[in-house]
Amino acid sequence: MCEPFIATSIVRNGVFFRILRDDPSPGDDKNTFSCRRIGMLGEFRPIVEGRMISRGIDRFGTGQPGASRGHRSHKGIDVIASPMQKIFSPIDGDVVREAFPYKDDPKMRGILIRGTGEYAAWEVKLFYVVGLFNGMVQAGGLVGHAQSLLSKYPGITNHVHMEVFRNHIQVDPRGPFRRCF
Numbered sequence: 001m002c003e004p005f006i007a008t009s010i011v012r013n014g015v016f017f018r019i020l021r022d023d024p025s026p027g028d029d030k031n032t033f034s035c036r037r038i039g040m041l042g043e044f045r046p047i048v049e050g051r052m053i054s055r056g057i058d059r060f061g062t063g064q065p066g067a068s069r070g071h072r073s074h075k076g077i078d079v080i081a082s083p084m085q086k087i088f089s090p091i092d093g094d095v096v097r098e099a100f101p102y103k104d105d106p107k108m109r110g111i112l113i114r115g116t117g118e119y120a121a122w123e124v125k126l127f128y129v130v131g132l133f134n135g136m137v138q139a140g141g142l143v144g145h146a147q148s149l150l151s152k153y154p155g156i157t158n159h160v161h162m163e164v165f166r167n168h169i170q171v172d173p174r175g176p177f178r179r180c181f
């Protein structure tokens with residue numbers, strides 16, 4: 001038996017299709033192909049297994065975009081993640097470097113991913129994640145593990161802080177991640 005295989009891919013109205021050849025058996029000269037919808041072009045994947053849950057209110061505030069942080073506002077979004085939980089890349093991309101959320105605390109780590117292919121306009125920063133510091137990743141591929149924030153903020157809900165940039169401009173992550181919550 002031959003497995004269906006990916007022959008080629010096309011984009012129609014922003015929807016990414018892979019064209020699968022249904023029956024590659026010898027003697028079939030009709031070359032019948034079927035279109036299978038894979039997902040929206042450049043659609044972000046959740047960074048945790050299953051749906052993402054945004055951090056609710058705790059004694060340190062909330063994790064929603066625009067939430068107050070003293071003199072600055074919170075431009076990212078916080079997604080609940082337990083220490084050592086697996087964290088996945090939301091996009092196909094290159095891990096450019098580690099990213100450090102705090103200049104004065106090198107124990108807290110992060111990852112900067114620059115999109116490639118259909119994600120080329122995007123960059124994503126993931127904070128409180130230890131993992132890759134270079135190399136290619138695929139959307140949905142493992143990039144690291146969540147860190148514990150409890151030693152820094154006792155009582156906080158452990159989470160991964162995400163920031164999203166499109167064409168180098170920071171955007172509200174709820175847009176590209178809308179299907180992940």
Ligand SMILES: [Zn+2]
Nearest residue numbers: 076077078161
């Ligand atoms: Zn945050």
